[in-house]
């Protein structure tokens with residue numbers, strides 16, 4: 001076993017913590033079951049010899065055929081006991097292994113979920129959702145399959161082979177040599193094919209991850225795909241990945257299923273030779289019929305597990321490839337952990353400052369070199385600038401979704417790095433353009449920021465967000481169930497619900513991403529009023545797209561290429577006749593020309 005393989009197996013073993021006793025019971029039961037089963041041929045042989053004796057003496061003496069029922073009865077009683085005990089121990093082993101497997105799967109999925117919660121946004125930027133999904137479901141299931149079906153059978157096969165080999169040697173060393181030659185050849189063949197199939201399994205699982213990602217992309221992007229008539233292109237991409245999956249799946253399956261027929265062919269050659277030699281031995285009086293049939297049964301019990309082993313090994317290879325993919329996620333670097341002694345701000349006022357902040361999404365591409373902002377409690381800060389200027393990035397840093405490379409961001413004079421992320425984020429309320437609602441009632445969606453909130457508080461928040469009216473017009477009111485993506489309410493209504501959610505949270509600081517053209521003018525005015533209600537008495541950062549809405553902001557930050565190139569009030573910036581003035585005038589020129597065109 002190479003180091004990587006050993007490492008993966010050892011890491012998998014850690015998920016069995018607390019299950020040691022159950023595993024010991026599984027192993028003991030499996031060994032017992034196989035050992036009991038392996039004892040049966042010798043007794044069947046004895047029964048056969050009894051019959052042969054009866055036939056022989058009746059032929060020699062010309063008497064009626066008779067058997068000794070006492071001896072036969074004892075033999076059958078022993079056989080029955082062996083079969084029943086073997087069944088019970090086998091059942092126990094399977095039952096306990098199923099319980100162990102479910103616990104291990106639970107532990108693996110739990111650990112993966114914990115890990116996914118600890119991973120920084122950077123990881124999600126670079127990884128396809130479908131692929132993560134595939135690792136959390138398919139890959140963990142492959143490991144579960146191998147454990148559930150493979151482990152007991154593996155023990156059973158090993159015991160069966162060892163037991164059968166010993167019995168064969170005891171019965172006839174000479175016949176054993178012939179049987180071992182064929183079993184040996186079959187084993188070598190199995191190992192060769194299994195080692196070849198390993199890389200096919202890894203490729204297969206990787207393709208499966210890609211396929212999941214493609215399906216996920218197609219589902220979530222259906223509207224855009226249809227709008228741009230890209231169904232064919234999307235289908236073509238899917239077909240290509242599906243074709244790859246088919247190729248790798250076929251290779252791994254062919255490699256797996258070619259083993260059984262080959263092994264059977266080799267074994268049948270062996271049986272034929274053993275049968276011929278046995279007949280000679282019986283004729284020469286060196287062996288009895290019962291002993292020969294016991295030997296043939298043992299040689300079957302030694303060779304048949306080779307086929308089963310090949311299937312178990314395939315399933316283990318597949319599980320092993322899946323574990324590698326699973327541990328790839330587990331090995332990703334976590335978010336920088338919170339300080340062991342974190343600061344708590346019981347009464348947040350809402351002063352915010354950026355001091356010489358330096359940040360880049362990658363170390364070799366610094367977007368923000370030296371950002372300085374000073375915001376006082378209750379201020380309304382508008383962030384404006386062309387697309388890609390860094391407006392969203394500024395907010396991402398404030399919420400500590402990404403770690404800065406230099407300088408400090410402070411709230412009420414406390415460095416956000418010295419607070420826990422949970423403490424920091426509890427100070428904020430966010431209303432984004434990209435509204436996120438989950439499958440559940442409208443009430444629960446508003447209460448997402450505070451599940452303990454009483455109904456009056458939820459209705460109060462909805463009223464302030466100007467959402468109460470439309471909610472009450474729905475047949476089920478606050479109990480109306482939203483679909484997972486909230487597609488049964490309009491875009492503007494979704495926005496009002498997220499504003500209600502932020503109002504209920506009652507945060508000290510707000511981050512608002514202004515609605516753009518996705519809603520009509522009347523709804524936009526409604527949203528604006530709701531946002532104004534929300535902003536009362538709170539420090540607010542507004543990512544503004546329409547400059548007309550932020551004229552009365554206390555501070556406007558004008559960004560370009562990751563830098564704050566101008567800052568001040570609307571009047572101050574207009575007076576400056578710089579970038580902001582141009583941006584502002586260009587929007588009004590656009591609005592005017594639009595007005596003239598429509599007039």
Ligand SMILES: Nc1ncnc2c1ncn2[C@@H]1O[C@H](COP(=O)(O)OP(=O)(O)OP(=O)(O)O)[C@@H](O)[C@H]1O
Nearest residue numbers: 125361362367385386387388389390391392393394
């Ligand atoms: N997750 C990310 N990984 C790498 N680069 C990113 C990431 N997010 C944004 N960027 C880059 O950082 C720069 C600033 O992006 P940002 O989203 O902050 O701009 P923005 O001003 O909010 O733009 P818009 O108005 O279009 O939303 C852009 O060049 C963008 O390509």
